[in-house]
Amino acid sequence: MVDRAKPGEQARTSAPGPRQPSLADVAGMAGVSHMTVSRVVNESGPVRPETRERVLAAVQKLGYRPNTAARTLVTGRSGTLGVVALESNLYGPASTLYGIENAAREAGYGVAICSVTRPGRTSIGDAVESLRRQAVEGIVVIAPHVTAGRALAAVPGDIAVVAVGGGESAPVPVISVDQYDGARRATEHLLALGHKTVWHLAGPEDWLEARDRERGWRETLERRGLRVPAVVRGDWSPRSGYEAGRALVGKRGLKAVFSANDQMALGLLRAFTEAGIRVPEDVQVAGFDDVPEAAYFTPPLTTVRQDFIEVGRKTFGLLEDRMAGGDVRARHLVPAELIVRESTGPR
Amino acid sequence: MVDRAKPGEQARTSAPGPRQPSLADVAGMAGVSHMTVSRVVNESGPVRPETRERVLAAVQKLGYRPNTAARTLVTGRSGTLGVVALESNLYGPASTLYGIENAAREAGYGVAICSVTRPGRTSIGDAVESLRRQAVEGIVVIAPHVTAGRALAAVPGDIAVVAVGGGESAPVPVISVDQYDGARRATEHLLALGHKTVWHLAGPEDWLEARDRERGWRETLERRGLRVPAVVRGDWSPRSGYEAGRALVGKRGLKAVFSANDQMALGLLRAFTEAGIRVPEDVQVAGFDDVPEAAYFTPPLTTVRQDFIEVGRKTFGLLEDRMAGGDVRARHLVPAELIVRESTGPR
DNA sequence: CCGGGGCATGTTAGCGCTAACGCTACCTCG
DNA sequence: CGAGGTAGCGTTAGCGCTAACATGCCCCGG
Numbered sequence: 001m002v003d004r005a006k007p008g009e010q011a012r013t014s015a016p017g018p019r020q021p022s023l024a025d026v027a028g029m030a031g032v033s034h035m036t037v038s039r040v041v042n043e044s045g046p047v048r049p050e051t052r053e054r055v056l057a058a059v060q061k062l063g064y065r066p067n068t069a070a071r072t073l074v075t076g077r078s079g080t081l082g083v084v085a086l087e088s089n090l091y092g093p094a095s096t097l098y099g100i101e102n103a104a105r106e107a108g109y110g111v112a113i114c115s116v117t118r119p120g121r122t123s124i125g126d127a128v129e130s131l132r133r134q135a136v137e138g139i140v141v142i143a144p145h146v147t148a149g150r151a152l153a154a155v156p157g158d159i160a161v162v163a164v165g166g167g168e169s170a171p172v173p174v175i176s177v178d179q180y181d182g183a184r185r186a187t188e189h190l191l192a193l194g195h196k197t198v199w200h201l202a203g204p205e206d207w208l209e210a211r212d213r214e215r216g217w218r219e220t221l222e223r224r225g226l227r228v229p230a231v232v233r234g235d236w237s238p239r240s241g242y243e244a245g246r247a248l249v250g251k252r253g254l255k256a257v258f259s260a261n262d263q264m265a266l267g268l269l270r271a272f273t274e275a276g277i278r279v280p281e282d283v284q285v286a287g288f289d290d291v292p293e294a295a296y297f298t299p300p301l302t303t304v305r306q307d308f309i310e311v312g313r314k315t316f317g318l319l320e321d322r323m324a325g326g327d328v329r330a331r332h333l334v335p336a337e338l339i340v341r342e343s344t345g346p347r
Numbered sequence: 348m349v350d351r352a353k354p355g356e357q358a359r360t361s362a363p364g365p366r367q368p369s370l371a372d373v374a375g376m377a378g379v380s381h382m383t384v385s386r387v388v389n390e391s392g393p394v395r396p397e398t399r400e401r402v403l404a405a406v407q408k409l410g411y412r413p414n415t416a417a418r419t420l421v422t423g424r425s426g427t428l429g430v431v432a433l434e435s436n437l438y439g440p441a442s443t444l445y446g447i448e449n450a451a452r453e454a455g456y457g458v459a460i461c462s463v464t465r466p467g468r469t470s471i472g473d474a475v476e477s478l479r480r481q482a483v484e485g486i487v488v489i490a491p492h493v494t495a496g497r498a499l500a501a502v503p504g505d506i507a508v509v510a511v512g513g514g515e516s517a518p519v520p521v522i523s524v525d526q527y528d529g530a531r532r533a534t535e536h537l538l539a540l541g542h543k544t545v546w547h548l549a550g551p552e553d554w555l556e557a558r559d560r561e562r563g564w565r566e567t568l569e570r571r572g573l574r575v576p577a578v579v580r581g582d583w584s585p586r587s588g589y590e591a592g593r594a595l596v597g598k599r600g601l602k603a604v605f606s607a608n609d610q611m612a613l614g615l616l617r618a619f620t621e622a623g624i625r626v627p628e629d630v631q632v633a634g635f636d637d638v639p640e641a642a643y644f645t646p647p648l649t650t651v652r653q654d655f656i657e658v659g660r661k662t663f664g665l666l667e668d669r670m671a672g673g674d675v676r677a678r679h680l681v682p683a684e685l686i687v688r689e690s691t692g693p694r
Numbered sequence: 695c696c697g698g699g700g701c702a703t704g705t706t707a708g709c710g711c712t713a714a715c716g717c718t719a720c721c722t723c724g
Numbered sequence: 725c726g727a728g729g730t731a732g733c734g735t736t737a738g739c740g741c742t743a744a745c746a747t748g749c750c751c752c753g754g
Contacts, residue, residue: 019423022710033734038712046731063503068480069425070710072416074739076366080459080481087445089639094441098434101462110481112427112459115448134427134457135415156410238643263640270643292436293610296585296617298645369740380704385742393702417740421709 021062029058041066072135080110081319082131082139084124087115090236091262091291092209092306093142096164099312100140107316112136124151132159138319140164141172146206160322164315166208173322175315175332179209182304182336183216183258186286189302189338190256193284197221197253199229201244201268203236203260213260213288234264241267249275254283256344262287262294262303269297269343284344300341310334368409376405388413419482427457428666429478429486431471434462437583438609438638439556439653440489443511446659447487454663459483471498479506485666487511488519493553507669511662513555520669522662522679526556529651529683530563530605533633536649536685537603540631544568544600546576548591548615550583550607560607560635581611588614596622601630603691609634609641609650616644616690631691647688657681 023034023041030037032051039045040055041064047055058064072078081104086093101111112134114127124141131139138160141152145166152170155161165176190198200217203210214231221228232247234240241264248254249271259265265287272279279285279299287294290305311334318332370381370388377384379398386392387402388411394402405411419425428451433440448458459481461474471488478486485507488499492513499517502508512523537545547564550557561578568575579594581587588611595601596618606612612634619626626632626646634641637652658681665679 024710034711035735036733039733042712044712046733048732051732065476065479067420067710068482069416069419070739071712072739073414073420073710073741074712076739078416087449089438089441089445091436094436098436098462101460102434105461110459110461110477112457112481113448114452114457115445130457132412133415134459238640242643266640266643270645270647273645293585293613293640296589296613298617298620300617371740381741382705383703386703389742391742395702398702414740417709418742419709420711420740421742423709 020067021064022067023064026055026058026062026064029062030054078135078137079108080112080134080136081316082128082134082136083111083113084127084131084139084141084143085113085115086142086144087117091289092165092308093144095306095308096142096311096315099308099310100164100315101312102309103313103316107320109137124148125154128155128159128161138162138323140315140319142166143170144207144209146208146211149208160319162315162319162322164311171329173318173329173332175311175318175334176209177306177311178333178336179212180216181333182288182306182338183213183260184220185336185338186258186288186302186304187217187220189340190258190284190286190344191220191224191226193256193344195256195284197226197229198256198258199248199251199254200231201241201248201257201259201264202231202233203264205233207236210260217258234260234267236261236263238263238267238270240264242271244268245271246275249277256284257286259285259287262289262291262297262301265301265303265343266293266297269299269301273298279343280345286344290339294339295341297343299343299345302341302344303339305337305339307334307337367414368411369414370411373402373405373409373411376409377401425482425484426455427459427481427483428663429475429481429483430458430460431474431478431486431488431490432460432462433489433491434464438636439512439655440491442653442655443489443658443662446655446657447511447662448659449656450660450663454667456484471495472501475502475506475508485509485670487662487666489513490517491554491556493555493558495555507666509662509666509669511658518676520665520676520679522658522665522681523556524653524658525680525683526559527563528680529635529653529685530560530607531567532683532685533605533635533649533651534564534567536687537605537631537633537691538567538571538573540603540691542603542631544574544576545603545605546595546598546601547578548588548595548604548606548611549578549580550611552580554583557607564605581607581614583608583610585610585614585617587611589618591615592618593622596624603631604633606632606634609636609638609644609648612648612650612690613640613644616646616648620645626690627692633691637686641686642688644690646690646692649688649691650686652684652686654681654684 023037026037027034037055039047040052085097104111114131116123116127141163143163143166148166149170152172162173163170187198202214232244234244245268277283287301287303290303294301294303370384373384374381384402386394387399432444451458461478463470463474488510490510490513495513496517499519509520510517534545549561579591581591592615624630634648634650637650641648641650
C-alpha cells in the first residue's frame with residue numbers, strides 16, 4: 001500500500017525533492033497501520049506503550065509533521081483565528097493585536113492577520129472574506145471607526161466575529177477599554193486642580209474612541225454646569241497636536257487641556273513650549289494611552305492607561321464563547337486607569 | 348477550556364447547521380459537473396459563456412466559498428506566508444510587520460503571524476514549526492537578535508526562509524536597513540558641528556541593530572583618530588535612556604550624544620532637562636528611527652529614518668525568489684536617511 | 695461521406711487525514 | 725464457564741478539491 005510509483009509521480013516540474021512524510025510513511029516504518037500513528041500523534045485512543053515508542057521513533061526519524069490542510073478538511077476545524085487589523089503604528093491597535101495573538105497562542109490557536117488601510121464597508125468586508133478563505137474559525141475585527149459598525153452589520157452571520165474597540169451598533173459582541181470613564185477621570189482630575197473648565201483636543205470624528213473620550217469630557221463638564229469650550233480636533237498625530245496647540249495659544253482662560261491621545265498631547269506640549277507657555281505652571285495637560293514615552297515627555301505626561309493584554313484576553317475569551325455557539329452580544333468594558341504625572345502637577 | 352468528555356461523543360455542541368456549500372452543491376444547482384464549476388471558479392480551462400453564467404448564478408445564490416483546506420491538500424500550496432514577529436511595540440519591528448503584510452497582500456498571499464517574546468533558539472524554532480503546521484509556503488523571521496542567527500541555522504532547510512534585520516550568520520537571505528551607515532551619518536553630522544568626540548547610548552548588546560549602530564559610531568570616530576568614549580548601554584526604553592542620561596550628566600567633555608534609538612533619546616532629553624543641561628545649547632543629541640513623535644520632542648530630534656515599507660517590499664520579493672527555488676543568500680541593505688532637527692541645531 | 699482535431703464537458707483517482715466501526719485477544723464477574 | 729466488557733489494534737469511507745484522462749460533439753478538409 002506504500003507503493004507510490006504507480007500514479008503520476010513525475011508531475012512535479014519544479015522538483016521540491018521528496019515530499020513530506022505522511023502518516024502512511026510513518027506507519028510503514030513502524031510496522032503498524034496509519035490509524036495507530038494517528039492515535040499516537042493525537043493522543044486519541046489507547047496504544048500500547050511499546051507500540052507508541054516504535055511510532056514515535058519513526059515520527060522522529062522521518063521528521064513527520066501533521067498536514068494541517070488534511071486535518072482541517074476532515075475535521076472542519078483549522079485551529080486558526082483571523083484578525084482584521086488597522087494598518088497603523090498607533091499604539092492602541094498595535095498593542096491590541098499582540099494582546100490577542102498572545103491569548104490565542106496560549107490556547108493553541110494560530111493567528112492570521114489581514115490589515116486594512118482605510119476601514120469602510122468594503123475593505124472590512126474584503127478582509128473578512130479573505131480570512132474566511134483561510135478557513136479561520138473566528139474573526140476579531142479591530143475596528144475603531146464609526147463606519148466599522150455598519151461594515152460589520154454586512155458581515156455574514158455564519159462565522160463567529162467579535163469587535164474590539166468599536167463597532168458601536170454592530171450585531172456582534174464588542175470589547176473595549178472604558179474610554180468614557182477614562183476621559184471622565186482625566187477631566188475630573190484636571191477640574192480638581194481648581195480650573196474653571198477644561199479644553200479638549202479631540203481625535204478624528206469618525207473614530208469611536210475619539211467620540212467616547214469627547215463625550216466623557218463633555219458630560220463631565222456639563223454635569224457640573226461648567227462652560228464647555230469649543231472642541232479642537234486632530235488626527236491622532238503629533239503634528240495635528242502641534243497645530244492644535246498653536247491654535248489654542250492665547251485663548252482666554254486656557255488653563256487645562258485634555259488631549260484624546262498622548263501623541264497629540266506631545267504636539268501640544270511642543271507648541272506651548274515654543275509659545276513660551278509653561279506646563280504645568282501656566283497650562284496643565286493630560287493625555288490618553290500612556291504610551292511608554294509619556295513618562296519622559298517634557299514635562300512627564302499625566303495620562304490614562306489602557307490594559308491591552310487584558311483587552312486581548314477578554315476578546316479571545318468572548319470569541320471562544322461565540323465559536324462555541326454562545327449568543328453573546330454584550331458590550332464588555334475594560335477599566336481605564338489615570339496616571340498622574342508632572343504635566344498636571346501641583347504648581 | 349471546554350471539556351469534551353470523550354472523543355467523538357458529542358463533539359458538535361454548536362450549530363450543526365447546513366454545512367458550507369461545496370463544488371458538488373453548486374454543480375447540482377447549475378446542472379453541470381463539479382469539474383465545470385471548478386473551471387469557472389478558477390478560470391482554468393474553457394467553458395461556454397452561458398454555462399459560466401449558470402454556474403456563477405448558482406455560486407452567488409448558494410454563497411459558495413472555495414475550501415482552502417481541500418485546495419491546499421491537493422495542490423500543496425496554501426497561499427499563506429508566515430511571519431515570526433517580536434512581541435513588542437517597538438516602532439521598527441511593528442512597522443516591518445505591516446510592511447511585509449502589505450507586500451504579501453498585494454501579491455495575493457495571506458499572512459499568519461506567530462510572535463515570540465524572548466527570541467532564543469527554541470522559541471524561534473517553535474514559532475517556525477507552528478507556522479509550518481499552518482502550511483505556510485514561506486517564512487519571514489523578524490529577528491533582530493544575535494541569537495536569532497544561531498536559531499535560524501537550526502531551521503530545517505526544506506522551506507523558504509528569509510530574515511529581516513538580523514540573522515547575521517544565518518544561512519538565509521537577510522534584509523535590513525543599513526544601520527552601520529545610518530549611525531555613521533549621524534555621528535559625522537554631530538562631528539561636523541565641531542565637537543571633539545561623540546558619546547554613544549547603545550541598545551542591548553544582543554541586538555544586531557544595536558551592534559551595527561554602535562560599530563558605525565565607533566569606526567567613524569576611529570577613522571578620524573578621535574577619542575572613543577565608553578559606551579553607555581540601554582534597553583531601548585525611554586526609562587533606560589533616562590537612567591543613562593543621569594549617568595552621563597557631568598561627564599567631562601560631554602557635548603554630543605548619539606542614541607541608538609529615539610525612545611532612549613527621549614529619556615536622555617528628559618534627564619538633561621532635569622539636570623539643567625540645555626539641548627542643543629549645551630549638549631547636542633541625535634537618535635535613530637524617526638518615530639512619528641521625534642519631530643515634536645523638546646527639542647525636535649535629529650534622527651535617522653528607516654523606510655520600512657521598502658524593507659517589507661524587498662523582504663517579500665526575496666522570499667518569493669526563495670520560494671521559486673532561487674538560492675539567494677546575499678545581504679540586502681536599505682539605505683537610511685539622516686533627518687536634521689533642532690536637537691543638533693546651530694547654537 | 696468519413697476521419698481527425700479542436701472544444702466543452704464528464705469521470706476517475708487520489709491529496710493526508712480522522713470518524714466510525716470491526717475484529718481479536720484477554721479479563722472480569724455472576 | 726459463558727456473557728459481556730475493554731484494551732489494542734486494523735479497515736473503510738469519506739472531507740472538498742484538482743490533475744489527468746476520457747468522452748461526446750461539431751466543424752472541416754479530403
